[in-house]
Amino acid sequence: xxxxxxxxxxxxxxxxxxxxxxxxxxxxxxxxxxxxxxxxxxxxxxxxxxxxxxxxxxxxxxxxxxxxxxxxxxxxxxxxxxxxxxxxxxxxxxxxxxxxxxxxxxxxxxxxxxxxxxxxxxxxxxxxxxxxxxxxxxxxxxxxxxxxxxxxxxxxxxxxxxxxxxxxxxxxxxxxxxxxxxxxxxxxxxxxxxxxxxxxxxxxxxxxxxxxxxxxxxxxxxxxxxxxxxxxxxxxxxxxxxxxxxxxxxxxxxxxxxxxxxxxxxxxxxxxxxxxxxxxxxxxxxxxxxxxxxx
Amino acid sequence: xxxxxxxxxxxxxxxxxxxxxxxxxxxxxxxxxxxxxxxxxxxxxxxxxxxxxxxxxxxxxxxxxxxxxxxxxxxxxxxxxxxxxxxxxxxxxxxxxxxxxxxxxxxxxxxxxxxxxxxxxxxxxxxxxxxxxxxxxxxxxxxxxxxxxxxxxxxxxxxxxxxxxxxxxxxxxxxxxxxxxxxxxxxxxxxxxxxxxxxxxxxxxx
Numbered sequence: 454x455x456x457x458x459x460x461x462x463x464x465x466x467x468x469x470x471x472x473x474x475x476x477x478x479x480x481x482x483x484x485x486x487x488x489x490x491x492x493x494x495x496x497x498x499x500x501x502x503x504x505x506x507x508x509x510x511x512x513x514x515x516x517x518x519x520x521x522x523x524x525x526x527x528x529x530x531x532x533x534x535x536x537x538x539x540x541x542x543x544x545x546x547x548x549x550x551x552x553x554x555x556x557x558x559x560x561x562x563x564x565x566x567x568x569x570x571x572x573x574x575x576x577x578x579x580x581x582x583x584x585x586x587x588x589x590x591x592x593x594x595x596x597x598x599x600x601x602x603x604x605x606x607x608x609x610x611x612x613x614x615x616x617x618x619x620x621x622x623x624x625x626x627x628x629x630x631x632x633x634x635x636x637x638x639x640x641x642x643x644x645x646x647x648x649x650x651x652x653x654x655x656x657x658x659x660x661x662x663x664x665x666x667x668x669x670x671x672x673x674x675x676x677x678x679x680x681x682x683x684x685x686x687x688x689x690x691x692x693x694x695x696x697x698x699x700x701x702x703x704x705x706x707x708x709x710x711x712x713x714x715x716x717x718x719x720x721x722x723x724x725x726x727x728x729x730x731x732x733x734x735x736x737x738x739x740x741x742x743x744x745x746x747x748x
Numbered sequence: 749x750x751x752x753x754x755x756x757x758x759x760x761x762x763x764x765x766x767x768x769x770x771x772x773x774x775x776x777x778x779x780x781x782x783x784x785x786x787x788x789x790x791x792x793x794x795x796x797x798x799x800x801x802x803x804x805x806x807x808x809x810x811x812x813x814x815x816x817x818x819x820x821x822x823x824x825x826x827x828x829x830x831x832x833x834x835x836x837x838x839x840x841x842x843x844x845x846x847x848x849x850x851x852x853x854x855x856x857x858x859x860x861x862x863x864x865x866x867x868x869x870x871x872x873x874x875x876x877x878x879x880x881x882x883x884x885x886x887x888x889x890x891x892x893x894x895x896x897x898x899x900x901x902x903x904x905x906x907x908x909x910x911x912x913x914x915x916x917x918x919x920x921x922x923x924x925x926x927x928x929x930x931x932x933x934x935x936x937x938x939x940x941x942x943x944x945x946x947x948x949x950x951x952x953x954x
Binding site: 692715724 | 754755756757758759760762775779787788789790791792793794795796797799867868869870871872873874875876913932936937938941942
């Protein structure tokens with residue numbers, strides 16, 4: 454095995470960032486946890502490679518990534534299923550599987566097309582991406598501007614030493630993202646009392662469209678207005694991923710990984726943690742639905 | 749202190765108390781000995797957001813908060829910094845007319861009272877300073893600026909702040925400082941942390 458293993462970036466598509474599981478515990482300094490928008494997908498890709506679950510990987514938005522291996526690499530894709538191909542140094546191209554352990558030999562390129570469903574695909578490498586940490590994490594927080602340099606054509610991303618363990622399965626038979634409108638479970642509050650009783654019913658009965666005004670910070674949703682019964686400003690208070698914050702327009706914003714640590718608009722309800730990953734895979738133009746979580 | 753509890757999703761609890769002083773006292777008590785499973789304690793204007801994971805649950809965190817013994821009365825000083833400021837901000841004249849004070853009196857009001865970092869937000873290292881001269885309570889600007897330089901000293905909604913980095917911003921700018929309030933290579937990276945006392949001093953422009 455070559456001493457120095459590197460992932461060379463040839464193209465990034467609309468947006469590619471380095472992500473891990475983020476930097477928790479610094480909210481009191483105004484630092485958001487950040488990390489993979491679909492945490493479950495990052496964890497899965499790493500587990501397939503026997504990496505620690507929080508090893509740094511690429512988060513690729515709507516495909517378009519092209520990378521070349523320098524040194525023999527093992528990779529795994531998870532999250533939004535992108536059609537992916539590898540081309541070896543001799544020019545032979547083949548398709549590779551989703552949620553599967555795949556070899557990327559020295560000189561081979563990996564190319565991701567636009568995913569059929571979902572938004573964010575994770576490309577993990579055995580050993581993890583060994584870019585410099587910022588505040589104890591390799592996550593890219595686009596809101597705060599924290600994290601490693603954004604990958605760009607020509608970037609050389611060092612790969613860390615392989616972990617002691619070896620992959621135990623070749624692929625994970627995990628359900629793909631389903632067609633249609635994802636249904637996300639919500640828990641009312643913490644400021645549901647700022648809204649009319651109708652508001653929560655409306656939120657749970659009508660579909661909301663993910664607008665193009667969406668990114669890792671949050672998704673602005675379009676749908677029926679959620680009427681407030683209390684006017685005035687809310688003093689700033691802490692926010693969490695999955696919070697449905699309602700500005701004066703009455704249309705909620707669903708916060709994702711790089712949400713502001715504090716906000717001044719009331720949060721009518723919060724999406725269950727396990728459903729935030731699915732929210733992060735909803736594409737602009739797609740409709741999502743909310744349901745009250747069973748207590 | 750009679751905290752009210754509001755659930756914030758499945759893994760966080762919003763604890764509501766009376767104001768910044770009580771928030772900080774509770775923050776100190778909880779941060780000194782965080783309950784098992786608690787990952788983040790985030791003070792804000794009237795609330796403390798407690799995020800947790802297994803084995804903690806909403807009810808175990810609630811009882812830990814109720815058992816915490818916040819220091820009553822004036823809280824201990826956890827650090828004090830002096831921030832030298834050149835008071836030549838673009839909104840100094842507006843602040844003077846909004847407050848009915850002269851520009852000189854604004855500077856004096858800003859420098860003679862001790863401020864306390866209540867909480868952080870907006871951006872990493874952006875500390876909301878509380879407890880200043882009540883006459884300096886001015887609204888945000890009608891129009892946000894696209895670019896506010898790092899080190900800008902500003903007022904809005906009863907708070908003062910120092911912009912940690914260049915960013916957009918809607919606060920009223922009254923001056924600037926050379927002091928670095930945010931440095932990712934430092935530990936801790938933020939100069940202004942909840943509970944710290946801050947005194948602004950005037951430096952004449954060079």
